[in-house]
Amino acid sequence: MQHPSWPDTLTRVPYWVYQDAQTFANEQQRIFEGPVWNFLCLEEELPHAGDYRTTFVGRMPVIVVRDDDGEVYAFENRCVHRGALIALEDEGNARDFQCVYHAWTYDRQGQLKGVAFKEGVNGKGGMPKDFCMQAHGPRKLRVTTIFGLVFGSLSDEVPPIEEYIGDDVLAKMERVLRRPVHVLGRFTQALPNNWKMYAENVRDTYHASLLHLFFTKFGITRLDQAGGVVVSESGGNHATASIVERVVPRQEAYVGQGFRSQENEFKLRDPSILDTHEEFGDNIGLQILSVFPGFVLQQIRNCVAVRQVLPRAIAATDLNWTYLGFKDDSPEMRRVRLKQANLIGPAGYVSMEDGAVGGFVQRGIASAGALDSVIALGGDNAGSETFRATEASVRGFWKAYRKYMDF
């Protein structure tokens, strides 16, 4: 496809960027394997030496494993011999990793340690004498951890994670993840759209009260509630928050505009789903936080989860949900979190629509590759705001994306 030039503003995004095979391929090199930090897993998921998980950096399969020295290592899940996957399970504990194809063996740091029949059989065959195992190994990632989250990078140039995320967004991350976490459940939501549509959706404070009726009806968040959006200097990372109490008087902003989301107030028969314990000490009832390219931390009342956005194909994305509690939760608090989990995930009162709306866009733009979307709410800036009737954080994503992709 011949790309028309990218409009010279952050308020327009051309639709070919969600459709083009070459762009999809370039994203793997320039973004996921480029100078970014990719979320890999939680430290909590690797408590002991030998514990490992398999995941992805973009499309690249990756093994994340804790070694005897207590450090977490990550390397490409690809045998250097013929390219087969080295580990086939989602998680487990391993002394070392052996490829099933020809039994080449790797240690927990991704070093090639054994080659079957290296010396041949009965003096015949075998590898060349000058074959150096040290010179052959799957690509290794730099690994860093912060607040119990494990991130990896293929780049030597990416700045330290704190600097990469930025102070403002980092502080929002810390307020949620001060205590050791406990995994309550894992689910994958298969999204029928390009990964960037979900990255935008997460950063889109505009849609929340309009698409998600459940939110609006029960006052969990509205654009006229107090809150704001923080966008990192790079544009790629953001946090948006709203205060749980309706401290800003209810505005007339919604009334009389005929939004679907304002019709038919209805009441819950069992409102215990909205019982909320103030546990973060700041009355922030909702916070959505993203780290470029594919990490999301979410706190909706007492419902905490991390989401990992992984591209599978141009128009197919996996959204991996990990529902979290904290190790010091009382049984009562655990129950509160289990009930509030009805808000999120593939069947979430709030989140289910996000699984579908990207597909609506992907299908809607089928023949619109030469046209642009309009992202102009709140002006053309991509910085922090003290209000949320803005698409600043969506523009922030594109600001970062264009820099990595050189668009």
Next chain:
Amino acid sequence: MDDLHYTHRINQLNAEYARCIDDDRIEAWPDFFVAECLYKITTADNHARGREAGLVYADSRAMLQDRVAALREANIYERQRYRHLTGVPSLLSQSDGMVAVEVPFIVIRIMRDGTSEVFATGRYLDQVVEVTGQLRFRERIVVCDSHRFDTLVALPL
């Protein structure tokens, strides 16, 4: 209790449950449960590892009624239907008028554009009780075989 007779009644219960959802009469779906119940949708992996969270987690019939109200009045999803097929139930145990039953299921999803595909497979882990002559679920844990759910789970499984 006579197992053969009881199995027949369980089969009827599951047939009615499936017809209720598949015929788009989900307002009647909560009536298959007692007032203090547990309905949860989870995955085989979470279930095996003791991870408690569900995609849907309702510990009262009122929460199931709220689910229906939200699906009818709040949530946005493309028009779709399910076709539930349930298999032969295994009666696992019984005590104090409660029978533990496992039933395999398959759900085909039929989308607005005509696409029909296997949406979910798994097993129901049920605790069934008799209330005024009717079998009702005190607990129905929907253990899906796969951890991947396409787009969204709108209707009940």
